[in-house]
Amino acid sequence: MKPASFLTIDGPGGVGKSTITSAVVSRLRAESVPALETREPSDTPLGRLARNGTDDYRGMAMACLVAADRHQHLTHVVRPALRRGEVVVCDRYIASSLVLQGIDGLAPETVWKLNSHADRPDLAVILNARVDVLRARLKDRGAHSRYERENKSLQEWVGFQEAARFLEVVGVRVLRLDTAVEEPDALARRIVEAI
Numbered sequence: 001m002k003p004a005s006f007l008t009i010d011g012p013g014g015v016g017k018s019t020i021t022s023a024v025v026s027r028l029r030a031e032s033v034p035a036l037e038t039r040e041p042s043d044t045p046l047g048r049l050a051r052n053g054t055d056d057y058r059g060m061a062m063a064c065l066v067a068a069d070r071h072q073h074l075t076h077v078v079r080p081a082l083r084r085g086e087v088v089v090c091d092r093y094i095a096s097s098l099v100l101q102g103i104d105g106l107a108p109e110t111v112w113k114l115n116s117h118a119d120r121p122d123l124a125v126i127l128n129a130r131v132d133v134l135r136a137r138l139k140d141r142g143a144h145s146r147y148e149r150e151n152k153s154l155q156e157w158v159g160f161q162e163a164a165r166f167l168e169v170v171g172v173r174v175l176r177l178d179t180a181v182e183e184p185d186a187l188a189r190r191i192v193e194a195i
């Protein structure tokens with residue numbers, strides 16, 4: 001199997017995506033593997049509009065906004081880094097669209113079609129954790145968005161299990177990890193081993 005160079009990390013709000021993305025990148029760099037840490041929505045004006053706009057944009061409008069940002073991100077950040085030979089580790093990608101835009105009422109097939117020109121990850125990591133753990137982490141840390149404020153942890157927990165199956169059916173390699181039972185460093189080690 002070819003080593004994964006485009007790695008995405010998705011899962012419910014508060015599951016530990018940002019923590020584990022950083023831990024994976026640190027571990028890769030410690031092993032002298034050049035790695036880029038990035039995220040979606042991206043840190044561009046379009047990405048900021050999506051990240052800060054979850055109260056203003058819903059359904060198809062939000063799905064199009066995050067898909068447009070995804071293309072901007074792929075063109076200006078992800079593909080150039082891959083061409084330089086870096087491993088790209090992206091906090092949130094298409095699985096988040098399948099689940100969150102799904103919660104807004106879109107069918108997975110619609111979201112997938114909208115993202116049909118977006119690069120497929122070499123490895124899609126899907127993090128999950130028991131709903132009580134997700135809720136406790138969000139309560140401690142505070143909500144980042146409408147999805148987290150509206151107490152959607154159960155829907156996200158189910159949604160990411162379904163998204164993992166959907167991605168496997170369309171041929172994406174998926175790694176499922178439970179962040180309620182392992183510490184971030186142990187999870188990062190398992191992800192780097194899977195690369």
Ligand SMILES: Nc1ncnc2c1ncn2[C@@H]1O[C@H](COP(=O)(O)OP(=O)(O)OP(=O)(O)O)[C@@H](O)[C@H]1O
Nearest residue numbers: 012013014015016017018019137144179182183184
């Ligand atoms: N494996 C883990 N074990 C214990 N606590 C964790 C673990 N991973 C993350 N946490 C804690 O859970 C909280 C949420 O983590 P983090 O912000 O990385 O989640 P996230 O999935 O990126 O959230 P969001 O979707 O809101 O961006 C943080 O306080 C973090 O320290």
Ligand SMILES: Cc1cn([C@H]2C[C@H](O)[C@@H](COP(=O)(O)O)O2)c(=O)[nH]c1=O
Nearest residue numbers: 040041051054066092096097100144145
């Ligand atoms: C990639 C992606 C993101 N979103 C939304 C979900 C959140 O409200 C923000 C991201 O913020 P977080 O701190 O990472 O939780 O963007 C979305 O709705 N769909 C997507 O595909």
